[in-house]
Every structure is written in structure tokens, then in C-alpha cells.
Amino acid sequence: MATPSTTTDPVIEVKDLWKVFGPRADAVPRSPELATLGRRELMERRGNTVAVGDLSFQVAPGEVFVVMGLSGSGKSTLVRCLTRLVEPTAGAIEFEGENLLTVGEKRLRHLRRHKFAMVFQHFGLLPHRRVVDNVSYGLEVRGTPRAERHRRAMEVIELVGLSGFEHGYPAELSGGMQQRVGLARALAGEPDVLFFDEPFSALDPLIRREMQNEVARLHRELGKTMVFVTHDLSEALRLGDRILIMRDGRTAQVGTPDELVGAPADDYVRDFVQDVSRADVLTLRWVMRPVRPGDEPDGPRLAPDVVVRDAVRLVLAAAGRPVQVVADGEVLGVVGEEEILALVGGAVGGTVGGYAGAAGIHRGEPAG
Amino acid sequence: MTAAVIAARIRAAARPGRGVLAVAVLAVWALLAVVLAGHDTLALDPFDLAWLHRRLNEVNDAVGNARAGDSTVIHLLDAVRAAVDALVRTMQALIARPAGGRPVPVLGWLGVVALATYAAGALGNLRVAALTAAGLLFIGMQGLWTAAMDTLALTLSAVLLALLVGLPIGVAAGVSDRVLRVLTPILDVAQTMPTFVYLAPLTLVFLIGPASAAITTLIYAAPPVVRLTAHGIRSVPVTSVEASRSLGATRWQQLRGVQLPMSRHTIVLGVSQTIMAALSMATITALIDAPGLGKLVLASLEIQDVGAAFNQGLAIVVLAVVLDRVATAAAARTERPGRPSPRRARLRLAGLAGGAVLAVWLVQLSRTYLWAARFPTTTTVGGHDVSWTLGGAVADGAGGTVAWLSNHAAWATGALKDTVSAVLVDPLQALLAGSPWWVTLVALVALAALAAGPRAAMVALVCLGLLLGTGLWADAMTTLASTVVATAAVMVVGVGLGVWLGRSGTADQLVRPLLDAGQTMPAFVYLVPFVALFQPGRFTAIVAAAVYAVPVTVKIIADGIRGVPSETVEAARSYGSDSWQIITKVQLPMARAAVTLALNQGLIYVLSMVVVGGLVGAGALGYDVVAGFSQGFLYGKGLAAGAAIVLLGVLLDRVTQIAAGRAAARGAPRLSSPSGLDARLRPALNSRPRPAGPPRRPVPTGSTRR
Secondary structure, eight states: OOOOOSSSOOSEEEEEEEEEESTTTTHHHHOHHHHTOOHHHHHHHHOOEEEEEEEEEEEOTTOEEEEEOOTTSSHHHHHHHHTTSSOOSEEEEEETTEEGGGSOHHHHHHHHHHTEEEEOTTOOOOTTSOHHHHHTHHHHHTTOOHHHHHHHHHHHHHHTTOTTOTTSOGGGSOHHHHHHHHHHHHHHTOOSEEEEESTTTTSOHHHHHHHHHHHHHHHHHHOOEEEEEESOHHHHHHHOSEEEEEETTEEEEEEOHHHHHHSOSSHHHHHHHTTSOHHHHOBHHHHOBOOOTTOOTTOOEEOTTSBHHHHHHHHHHTTTSOEEEEETTEEEEEEOHHHHHHHHTTOOOSSOOSHHHHHTTSOOSOOO | OOHHHHHHHHHHHHHHHHHHHHHHHHHHHHHHHHHTTTTTOOOOOTTOOOHHHHHHHHHHHHHHHHHHTTOHHHHHHHHHHHHHHHHHHHHHHHHTSOOTTSSSOSSOHHHHHHHHHHHHHHHSOHHHHHHHHHHHHHHHHTTOHHHHHHHHHHHHHHHHHHHHHHHHHHHHHHHOHHHHHHHHHHHHHHHHSOGGGGHHHHHHHHOSSHHHHHHHHHHHHHHHHHHHHHHHHHHSOHHHHHHHHHTTOOHHHHIIIIIHHHTHHHHHHHHHHHHHHHHHHHHHGGGGTOOSHHHHHHHHHHTTOHHHHHHHHHHHHHHHHHHHHHHHHHHHHHHOOSOOOHHHHHHHHHHHHHHHHHHHHHHHHHHHOHHHHSOOSEEEETTEEEEOOOHHHHHHHHHHHHHHHHHHTHHHHHHHHHHHIIIIIHHHHHHHHHSOHHHHHHHHHHHHHHHHOHHHHHHHHHHHHHHHHTTOHHHHHHHHHHHHHHHHHHHHHHHHHHHHHHHOHHHHHHHHHHHHHHHHSOGGGGHHHHHHHHOSSHHHHHHHHHHHHHHHHHHHHHHHHHHSOHHHHHHHHHTTOOHHHIIIIIIHHHTHHHHHHHHHHHHHHHHHTHHHHHTTTOOHHHHHHHHHHHOGGGHHHHHHHHHHHHHHHHHHHHHHHHHHHHHHHTTSOOOSOTTSHHHHHHHHHHTOOOOSSSOSSOOOSSTTOO
């Protein structure tokens, strides 16, 4: 998985973004008092709802950035703000250095036609058009000639595994296949950024898993930047390089999966992640302890980014000699049976112990 | 590959071909029309009779003779006529005509205004009460009090009868599937049939006059209350009915305790629709000599006194607006959940009691003093006579405007009229009525087949064959030409306005009240301004019919556009579609079923204006019907013309319904059930009144999203 690097410029940079619904919405972000009011009080006092409140984050090129939250947390509004399907109330969205909120209608349409593409929860397909015409819709509105857009459509139809269905109508396809059409439509225009608005929540669990794998595969193969909205934590952890957890329109926490699980910022995030199988998400960095005198120094060596699950067998097999966690030739700490069992057994509540838990909110460079 | 996919491919391959074929049919038709112009057109002179017409005349005579004899059936029907007649006369005596040996009705104008205002306040709210008082006073000041009360008496009699008949039938249809199955086609026909058509056969049995008028109005006005009552009862959630059943309720207890209370709002809505339909029809029955405003408008139109016609038409509009608002407010009352606070309830009770006392006092005044009984024209104030009448001023104003228009704008209206006639109406009429009948018949059947498939072609063949049988082929084709042109105009306006309204919440809120008002207007009224603008004639009838049909068309299309899932529109927007692309590539194609349905309703509405058009010189079938009422020897021809209009209606209705069904089957969201029940309910349900409180439809801002 690609991890954002601090050296490249972000594709999308969101600064102090607000979306407020209701009367005289623009007054809310401007007033320091109103801006900090809770949802209910604001509704009672002014009839406003903050869907997105003072959000700031960056999305790096090639990253899968997941926005995650419960119903009503504002995540769908946020993703629509990013392409101005919903007009933000205040703030800035910079796309490749250009502030989207100040561009004109024409430029915006150009960006939508060439740079962005979106996949929708209920697919948003055109029922009166065949699959191939649905897939080539984006090319059609930008004026690509018919023959060429069909050629391109057939390519992406093949890519998403829909070959043979190109002349069918959406209603003739299953839900999963319909969303493949949605995916193909998004890919057809070769956009820079793909936006997903809960794309799989209308699908049944098995198909959902299959489609998640599909997205992971496409990301591996095409390396597109993706902003992915979901309410499903396991989906977020499975796909996300980084995850933004939203609560009532505001940031609860931004971080990598292991940061969210290992060091939840507050009780809300902790509740959220408590049922996650920690061994599947946390890396050795989160469970290692400092070297103590008396530790056997010749244990097996592993990098700090190895997921605990993958290390279990080795640690248990090492029989008393703790595994050494090594980066750049330096021993960061060790992991013994005790640490592994504590994690797998679920004895560790809340925050993970060990010094990395407290210090490791920012994961370092990928090791190895 | 599935069979469905293959089928889709075949359909896709076949689609462009249909358009080409249709053009080919039209080309051949046009060619033959030119070559064979005037041959075999089956044209019939206005005073010529075909075989069928003479037979119908004989039937008429036979019925007349039987009336003098002692046929039981005729006597039975005569008893019905006498009973209805008595009811209407009682109503008239109550509010309109001198009664009880006095020179004035039982209730004078002050009494009527007081009672009507009180009823409006009690059933609706204070605002509609004020509107009622103002509206009635205005009509009085127009100098049309007696005529308006005649219309009202006729309307109320018909409504009374319609509810007496319609409510039980509606309940039966709501409870029993079998009753509904039997009833649906009957209601379809009753509502599809152009209003004038049942006038003629009814006069055969019930003679010309108020009784026939009331019965005709009853037939036209009952279907809405039947349909909506049945619909309301059927819409009660199954769980509620099951819950009451599980507690051991009898059928009757279920009905009284659960189904009727829960469908009360829909039923009241049906009643209000029935009232409006009755008013509309009651004015039209002027054609069979029913008293009231309609008769005055008719007389004014005949002598082309547009000023007077405008004044009288305005009174009909005022009456319609008052009835509609009161009915709407009454329906809104039934929608309000829960009870008002005890304090408000007490206040209301006190208000009602006070109002009742006041109303009774005013009624008493109206029975005591002449000034309160007969609407005054002048009052003496400080020694001067102050005129109360507005009617003359309104008529003069309208007449003056018309005179001004015919002097100054005649070139514009005339140019429009001539252009449309030369470019659209004349060629189409030449094609339909000028070609040999067999060419037209084959061409129409072929077009029906191409547009809507073999089933539609069969329907077309049968209807056209029967049309031949009526002996009025040429007149029917002429009427068809006008109908097609008017409907085309309706669709252009309907799609334009409908898309606008469907896309913009603000536009919808602005325009919809106008459409609502337009729909409550009796058909008659539409003629008046257009006669003024375009002079009597075919073109005037076309324009009036088109305007009459626009509101329903716009509403259906707007609802169709709005029914396109917002996510799909958003998806199209997210790919950079501009507004035009969204309309043409997404919204209109996805609302195709609604557009076809709108076409269907537009045709029906236009066709129902054909006879009204006959009043202003549109000729053809409309004229035949009108002449049939006035000239004894044309009676049979009028009947046949009525039947021909019905046949045209059935033809156009069925073919467009079948086409709509096909449109719906091809992926677009379904809007109408095949029976057309939902389609016809839709306009009714659309005009669901807005109660106070939250706006009926939130302006789409995206705030409704999760």
C-alpha cells in the first residue's frame, strides 16, 4: 500500500471546509460562537445543521483516503462538496493547487469531465441506456466521437469483468454487476481522482467483499487517487491508506488504520474500533516493548510494519527468545509471547501498551 | 448471454428502423393524398343525413311515441326524471327562484351569503369564509345573482345525488376486488368520454331540461368520489386492518372503526373533486337548456357579445375558485393530525356558535326585507343613488379591450392564425380528410402499429371501422386534424413548462397554483378570451382546447421529471453534463413514461373540448353535436357525432396507453398501471391541498440527504 509521502504535493487539500444547511448558513462559520455550538443547540437557536464543520485534510497522490462515519455524520455531503455537487458554505478545496470554490461553472464542468469521477451508492445508472452507453456517458458529455468512446467503454467493461453484458440494460443486471457498470463509467474517462459514495452499502455482504477486492485490485493496477466514503469500518480498514472518522460533521480522528485502532483519539473512536480484530490491524510497532536486560539477544528479526497476525507464528515458535523489531539496523524493541498473547487474547483494553502506543501516533517511513 | 440481453439487442437494432418506416408511411400517404385528393372522402354536407342518422331519428320518434303510450320502462324512467326534477326545483326554490307564493326564493341573497360563509368557516377556515363572502358578493354585484344561484342549485343537486350514489359504490369497490374489477372499465369510459357526449343519449330518455342536466352532471361528477373512496380504503395499511381483525372485529366494525376513519382525507378529497367536476359539467349542460350561468355565456357567444360573455365567464370562475378553495380547506382540515389544544377548541366552539346565531339572524333578515332578499342594484346614500353593479363595467371593459384588440392587434393575431392554419392545420386536414378514406385508414393503422405495436393497430382498425359506420368519416378526420394540432401545441408547452417546473422548486411553487386554478375552470370559460383574440372559428377552438389541456400535461411531466432519482441526475452532473445534456440525456428519457401519459391526457382533454369548439364555429363533429340539440331532424346525426367523438377518444386513449405501457416496460420508471387507474388518480392526488405547516414539497437543496 502506498503511504503518503511528505515530499509530494497533495492532490486535494481541504482547508477549514464548512457546509451548513438552513437559513443564513454563511453566518455560522464566521461567528466563533456559533461555530462551536453543538448540533442540537444550533438547530434550536437558528435552525441550521452543520453537515461539514471546519474540516481540514490532505489527500496524497495515489492514496486511498477513506471518510468514515455513521449516518448523518456528514460524510456524503463532504464527498459532494469536494466536486461541488453540493456548494460548500466556507473554506477552501485545492485540487492540484487550484481552489475549486472560486472556479467558474465552465472550468468546474471541465474538471468534472476530465479529472474527477464518482461512483454512487445506488449506482445512478441511466435505465434507458445500454451498459456500453452508460459506461461511455462521461465521454459522451465531453464530446468524444461515438466510435472512440465505444472502443474505450469496451476496454473498461473488460477491465471490470462485464464483457458480454455491454448491450444489456441495467435493469437486467444484478446489483453487484450494476455497480461494476458504475465503476466502469468512472474509469472510462481516465480521471485523476475517483470519488466513491458508499458504493457497496446497497449490496449484500458476499458481493460487497468481492467488490472491495475489485477496488483494491484496480487501485493496485491503476494507482488512482481515491476518496472513499463508507459507514463500514471493516471496509475502511481493508481499503484505506488513511481514514478520516467523522462525527456530527467534524473530524473525530485522521490516521492510518493501525493508528485508529492503536491510539483512538477519544472514546467515540474507541467505541468505534473496539470490535476490530486488533491482530489484523496493528503492527509490531504497536505491541513491542523496550529491550529488558535478560532478553535473549538472538531472536528472529522483523520490521516494525509487520502486522501482528503475520508475526504470531514466528513469535510463538521462537520459544522464549523475543522477536527483535528492527528498522535500519537499529533495534527498536522486542515482542515476546506475553505481548502477542495479550493482544490476541484481547486483554489489552483501549490503548495499546508499550511506549510505541503513546509515541507512535505518527507512523514513520515504511520500513524495509 | 441471457435471452433478455439478446432481446434487448434485437429491440435496439429494431428501434431506428421504426422511425424510418413511419416517415415512409407518411410520405406515401402524402403522395396519395395529393394524387387522389377529393376522391372517396365520404364528405357529408352539414344538413345531409347518412343511413344511421335516419335510423337514430326513428328511434327518437319511437321513444317519443312510447312516452305517450304506456310502456313500463319509459314510465319508470319518467319517474326517475320527475324525482330528479323535483330535487332541482326544490334547490332552485331554496336559493334561486321565486317560491312559496312569494316573489323571491326562500333564502334571499343575504341569507345565502351568510349560510355559505358560515359553512365555509365551519368546514374550512376563516380565510376561505372571507373568500366565500367576497366571491358571492362580487357575483351579486356583477348582476348575475340569480343565474349563479341557478348554477349552484343544479351543481348542489348533482353533487348530492353523486354522493348518494358514489360513496356506497366507492366503499364497495374499496372492500371488494370483484366490484372494483367490474367498476374500473366503466369509470374509465365515463371519465374518458368527452363531457358532451352523454348529453345526447340522455336527452333521448330524460328530455331536455334540468333533470337531464342533473343526471348528466351526476354521471360526470360521480367517478372521482367513487375512485378516491375506493383508493382511500385500499390504501389503509394492511397491518391496521389485520390488527382489528385479530381482535375479532366484524367486517362492519373494520369498516367503521378502521378503514373509513383512516381514509377520511382521501374521501373528502374525492368529494371536493366531485364538486368541481359537477360545477364544470353544470355550466356545460346549458346546451340542453339547463338554467344558469352557462346558458348566459352560450347566448352571449351566439351573438358574439364578448364583453357580456367575459362578465358571465368571470362569474363562473369566481364560483369555481370559491368552491375549490372551500373544498380544499375542508380536505386540509381532515388531514391535520391530533386534536387542537382545549383552549383553541373552546375558542372555535364559541366562534361557531356566535357565527351560527349571526347567520340565522341574517337568514331571517333575508326573509323579511326585500333589500336582503333581492340583490340590490342601487342604494340611496345621503339622497344620492349609488350603483352597486359592476357587471356593466366589466362587460364594457372587456368589450372595449376586444374592440381595441381587433383594431390594433388584429394583424398579429391574424398572422398567427393564418400561419398556423396554413402550415399545420390545413395540410394535416388535407391529409386526413382530403385523402380517400381507405388510404387514411391504412395509413393510421400502420402508424399505430409502428408507434405502439400490433395490439394498438388492432384497436385502431376496429375504431376506424366503427367510425366509418357512423357515416361521419370526413367530419371525424377533420376533428382529428384539429385535435392533433392542438395536442402538439399542448405537448410543446407541456414539455417546456413541465421540465422547468420539474427542475426548479421555486418555479413550481410559483406556477402550480396557476395550474391548479386552470384545472378547476369549467371548459366553457376558456373560449371567451380566445374568441376575443382570434374571432370565432376553427383556430380559436384549437387554441382554447390546447390551453384547456396544458395544466394537466404540465403537472404530469413536472412530476415525471421530479420523479427521476436525484442520484442519477447527480451522477450525470458529476460527469460534467451541462443543463441541456441533463435534460435531454437523463431527465426526459427517464421521464418518458410520464411524457407519454401526458400525451394521453392531453389528447383526452383536447378532445373533450371539441364540442365546445363547435359552439364557436369549429365545424366538424363538434358542430354536428351542437346542431343535433337544436334541430330536430339532425338529432340522429348529433347522436352519431357523439359516438364518433367517443370512438376517436377510445382510439387515441388506447393507442397512447399501449405506447405508454411499452415505454414503461423498457426500463423507464413505471408511472401508470395498465388499467390507467393510477394515471387518472394522479391528477386528483396531485392537487392534494396544502395544509398549514411545513411546505408540501421541500425545495430540493440536498439538505434532505443523509
